[in-house]
Amino acid sequence: xxxxxxxxxxxxxxxxxxxxxxxxxxxxxxxxxxxxxxxxxxxxxxxxxxxxxxxxxxxxxxxxxxxxxxxxxxxxxxxxxxxxxxxxxxxxxxxxxxxxxxxxxxxxxxxxxxxxxxxxxxxxxxxxxxxxxxxxxxxxxxxxxxxxxxxxxxxxxx
Numbered sequence: 001x002x003x004x005x006x007x008x009x010x011x012x013x014x015x016x017x018x019x020x021x022x023x024x025x026x027x028x029x030x031x032x033x034x035x036x037x038x039x040x041x042x043x044x045x046x047x048x049x050x051x052x053x054x055x056x057x058x059x060x061x062x063x064x065x066x067x068x069x070x071x072x073x074x075x076x077x078x079x080x081x082x083x084x085x086x087x088x089x090x091x092x093x094x095x096x097x098x099x100x101x102x103x104x105x106x107x108x109x110x111x112x113x114x115x116x117x118x119x120x121x122x123x124x125x126x127x128x129x130x131x132x133x134x135x136x137x138x139x140x141x142x143x144x145x146x147x148x149x150x151x152x153x154x155x156x157x158x
């Protein structure tokens with residue numbers, strides 16, 4: 001069986017199954033402020049703790065939705081040493097192909113802890129490789145609603 005076919009078979013067998021739960025990450029105001037500076041998104045609801053405490057419906061500053069989204073590689077431990085071989089047996093190259101859908105159902109406050117859960121939705125042939133669609137759910141510890149729900153499209157090549 002060719003390497004791409006092996007990858008395809010492997011991921012099709014995982015469709016509908018949760019395949020990973022990341023470690024908890026502590027959000028803090030310093031990370032939020034650094035993201036605001038890097039992106040130019042300097043809204044007070046993100047960077048002014050006093051004003052946010054007084055005026056925000058959340059009672060504090062909140063992280064940018066795109067900050068939460070940008071943390072997906074860290075939260076899913078996608079780039080951890082050894083994770084490539086574990087998560088993509090027979091893979092030579094992995095490419096982030098994009099996102100199908102992203103939602104931010106709940107805010108992330110500076111004191112929140114986050115982690116991501118990864119579920120394989122589907123796997124299909126894509127040229128010489130395989131396209132995998134994951135459902136990524138970023139949990140906020142103690143919250144019923146997730147901070148982020150995204151469908152990520154990854155292409156892997158043997």
